[in-house]
Amino acid sequence: MTTPSPAVAVVIPAKDEASRIAATIRGVRTIPGVATVVVVDDGSSDGTATVAAREGAEVVRLARNHGKADAMMSGLGRVTGLQRVGRLARDAAVLFADADLESSAGAVGALVGPVHRGEADLTIAILPTQRGTAGGHGLVVGLARTGIEELTGWTPTQPLSGMRCLSPAAVEAATPFARGWGVEVGMTVDVLDAGLTILEVPCDLHHRVTGSDWRSQVHRAAQYRDVALALGVRRLRRRLGPG
Numbered sequence: 001m002t003t004p005s006p007a008v009a010v011v012i013p014a015k016d017e018a019s020r021i022a023a024t025i026r027g028v029r030t031i032p033g034v035a036t037v038v039v040v041d042d043g044s045s046d047g048t049a050t051v052a053a054r055e056g057a058e059v060v061r062l063a064r065n066h067g068k069a070d071a072m073m074s075g076l077g078r079v080t081g082l083q084r085v086g087r088l089a090r091d092a093a094v095l096f097a098d099a100d101l102e103s104s105a106g107a108v109g110a111l112v113g114p115v116h117r118g119e120a121d122l123t124i125a126i127l128p129t130q131r132g133t134a135g136g137h138g139l140v141v142g143l144a145r146t147g148i149e150e151l152t153g154w155t156p157t158q159p160l161s162g163m164r165c166l167s168p169a170a171v172e173a174a175t176p177f178a179r180g181w182g183v184e185v186g187m188t189v190d191v192l193d194a195g196l197t198i199l200e201v202p203c204d205l206h207h208r209v210t211g212s213d214w215r216s217q218v219h220r221a222a223q224y225r226d227v228a229l230a231l232g233v234r235r236l237r238r239r240l241g242p243g
């Protein structure tokens, strides 16, 4: 007899991902222990929610766009609701995955083992070099990395990586999330501040890279703003001290 894998709840924030979400849901379903897949449609203008429902996901539909962090918080709300009604184990790990991973999505499964074995409270995926040309200059990544380093003494390899698996203790330490694109940086700092452990895990994931056109640069500006805000709030907290 094989021992059943401990439960995992997958949460996928998704904005206008109708062409990718089905493959991503199918990918994460291959991960042992996945008890539920929650897709949060963050005010999409395409058929993301319809496709996700057709794939059998739990769909949370936000009427307007709230940004990635709020979508993730809404997903956690659904996870808690499922736990309350006994449809999901209370000690389930939560695995956040982006919607654009498509057929590579199953590779986030590597994040689960260390959390279930108690080797880490938070695991973060390290992605291989992506296909296509990235159009950035490393400004947002640099801001995030040096900010985390300054606040915690730990240097992350890919500070913006959003594929993350959290133990219940890490969920408690990391919530409420920093807004928008600041969610990963805020989570990293808050989890380390709580005395919990983080492990980076290489995962063979492929996603849509941000290019170099004007839309991509506007996206990077929003990332920069949100990361700077998440760091600023935490610096201020340090200065003000506990309580």
Ligand SMILES: O=c1ccn([C@@H]2O[C@H](COP(=O)(O)OP(=O)(O)O[C@H]3O[C@H](CO)[C@@H](O)[C@H](O)[C@H]3O)[C@@H](O)[C@H]2O)c(=O)[nH]1
Residues within 6 Å of the ligand: 012, 013, 014, 015, 016, 017, 042, 065, 066, 067, 068, 071, 097, 098, 099, 100, 160, 161, 162, 163, 181, 182, 184, 207, 208, 209, 210, 223
């Ligand atoms: O308003 C939004 C915008 C995006 N998304 C979803 O968030 C995920 C990540 O968005 P994406 O457009 O792929 O952003 P990237 O710039 O490629 O994201 C990188 O950087 C982000 C932090 O800035 C991380 O959250 C991501 O995991 C990381 O891949 C995807 O599932 C989106 O559908 C939302 O839920 N709401």
Ligand SMILES: O=C(O)[C@H](O)COP(=O)(O)O
Residues within 6 Å of the ligand: 134, 135, 136, 137, 138, 139, 140, 141, 142, 209, 210, 219, 220, 223
């Ligand atoms: O393309 C990326 O990796 C992100 O949008 C961050 O951009 P940057 O760190 O290159 O500014």
